[in-house]
Amino acid sequence: MSVVEERYEKWVGHPNLDPQYLDVLKAMDAEEKNDAFYTLIEFGTAGMRGLLGPGTNRINLHTIRKATQGFANYIKAHGEAACEAGIAIGYDNRHMSREFAFDSAKLLAKNGIKSYVFESLRPTPELSFAVRELGCFGGIMITASHNPKEYNGYKLYDEKGCQLVPALAAQVIDQVNAIEDELAIDTNVTPEEEKRITVIGKKVDDSYYAKVLGIQLNPEVKKDIKIVFSPEHGTANIPVQVVYRRAGYHCIPVEEQCSPDPDFSNTPTPNPEQPGAYELALKYAADNDADIILVCDPDADRMGVGVKHDGEYVVMTGNQSGAVLLEYILSQMEEKDIMPSNPVMFNTVVTSDLGEKVAKAHGVETEKTLTGFKFIGEKVAKYEKTGEKNYVFGYEESYGSLIKPFVRDKDAPQACLMLAEAAAYYKEKGKDLVDVLNDLYAQHGTYEESQVALTLSGEAGANRIKQILADLRKDAPKEINGTPVVRAEDYNECTITENGETTELTGFTKSDVLKYYLADGSWIAVRPSGTEPKCKFYFCIVGKDKEDAHNKTLAYQKAMAELTGTAE
Template identity: 90%
Template structure:
């Protein structure tokens, strides 16, 4: 009997199998069985994310229980104080999110660990805030972020409200991997154990809203802009609209997308990185002559931006909106005389160079991290402790930013408020946000940033992604699209190759990322997604103007497809 058949038979015949999964298991084709059971769904350094459904390679009550029991063992290893401080638990609008969240609380309670579970769906940044606000040992967020409706996921946070960094996550991973039978874990609690579960809500909301409203740099700015806003059926609806109402902004919600619908019925995609997320918002914007469009992903850590410019609506990339936010924040801190000593801005190794140039122009240092906001959160915590540098902003190219670090993750409600303020401020100067971006290009050079995500699902897809990275690592190209490669960085092998020399790449946890710097000031990076079956190609292309940068981008994308054999 194959390992797939063995696992399948165990599940379909197990007395503890939750009844909701039996019918689906019995109706599986051989191909579906193989994909559901060929491996164990990985709880890795980025947490756990995958397709919903029965099976060892799926997100379901049993795989959630296994991870939570492993996490409980990790908490107990930290002593009685950790168990008493407990765990804050949040969840989004997805299928089974609420059930998973309260199931987690029950598993923790059976292990003598307190938990604080939100009464209903809340944003990921509010969960991060709640951990510190309630002085918890850590946090659990049930979410699949911007993934399609078929997905769900599980993220863990430390006592600072930051996602677990690899050194801590590896300890949890060891505990999870030590559990052999996910089906044997029972989530039934006694009345006494149930007392360890506390339901939280409005008190935490109000504390969070107060902090978000406190980020304003020009709270008295004339607010004569119209904002079309969509939460894409997710958790941003109440927080963002509440903050806008209290701050005095005119917010026009996309009503059809304000219901917390796990099927995302009224949007082609809940991902602000994809143009389909803006379809209905664009119609609202045109009907209402709106100045800006703001779209949040389901767990409200990412924000996408559309701007009315020269009579049409332009959708900004995360690199562009991040650079404009950075310019506004730093310029206003300088104007108000509140720029701290030794200011530092954080972004990632796959974030555009434009932000670093903006920061430098305002006397602010930039530090790069690996992809994943946990690395930025880790840096924030470090400098808060040492006082060596002072945080002023952090962002990723993937539409996520953090204004003030009372949250230690990407925070769309904060970003929405600051973006509205920036749009209002610049409107008083006769500019829109695209005008500001063009000013930055004029000052620092024109960049076109893009990302190509190659989706390769299943066992064969996972192997192909490994093969692509291995080939690019072994035979690093000397030129791409006719332009010489002048520097190569390998974050897995921790090496830099430049001018015929090889030296050590320091300051980063080992990660499967490759980055090629080109002679014309552009760069290309490649990495597998930590949460999706994708190989991602990042392009930061510098040109003499927008047309030149675009033509170069197309050339480099074609060249990379040919290099990797993915142009078919």
């Protein structure tokens, strides 16, 4: 009997199998069985994320329990104080999110660990805030972020409200992997054990909203702007509307997308990186002559932006909106003489160079991290402790940013408030946010940033992604589209290759990322997604003007597709 068949038969015949999964298992064909059982769903440095359903390679009550029991063992290893401090638990609008959250709380209770569970869906950044506000030992967030409706996921946080960095995640992974039978774990609690579970809500909400409102740099700005806002059926709906109302902004919600619908029925996609997320918001904007469009992903850590410019709506990339936010924040800090000493901005190795140039123009240092906001959170904690540098902003290219670090993850409600303030501020000066971006291009050079995500599902897809990276390492490109590669960085091998010499790349945890710097000032990076079955190609292309940058981008994209054998 194959490993797949052994695992399948074990699940079908196990007395502890949750009844909801039995009919689904019995209806599986050979291909479905293989995909559900060919491997154990990976609990990695970003937690777990995967398709919902029964099987060892799926997100379900049993794989969630295995992860939670591993986390519980990790907590208990830190002593009674950690168990008493407890764990904050949040969840989004997805199928089974609430069930997974309260089931996890029960399992923690059985292990003698307190938990604080939100009464209903809340944003990921508010979970991060709750960990800090309640003095918890850590946190659990049940979410698949911007993935399609078929997915769910599980993320872990430390006592600082930061997602577990690799060194800590490795300790939890060891505990999770030591559990051999996820089906043997039950969550039946006694009345006494259940007392360890506390349901939280409004008090934490109000504390969070107060902190968000406190980020304003110009609260007195004339709020003569119309904002169309969509939470894409997710957790941003109430927090963003409450914050706008209290700050005095006029917000027009996309009503069809405000219900917490796990099927995302009224949006083609809940991912702000994809055009479909803006379709209905764009119609609302045109009907209401809105100044800006703001779209949040389901767990409200990312914010997409559309701007009315010269009579048309322009959807900004995360690199563009991040650069504009950065320019507004730093310019206002300078103008008000509140720039701290030794200021530092954080972004990632796949974030555009434009932000770094903006920061430098304002006397702010940039430090780069790997993809994953936990690495930015780790840097914030480091400098908070040493006092060596002072945080002023952090962002990723994928629409995630953090204004003030009372949260240690991407925070869309903060970003929505600051973006609205920036739009109102510049409108008083006769500009929109695209005008501000164009000013930055005039000052620092014209950039076009893009991403090509190649979806490769299942076992064959996972192997294909590994092969793409292996082939690039084996036969490293010397030129791309006729432009010489002047420097190559390999974050897995920790090497820099430049001028024919190889030196050590330091300051980063090992990660499967390749980055190629080109002679024209552009760069291209390749990495597998940590949360989806995708191989991602990042392009940061410099041109003489927008047309030149765009044409070069298309040429580089085609060249990379041919180089990696992924051309359609």
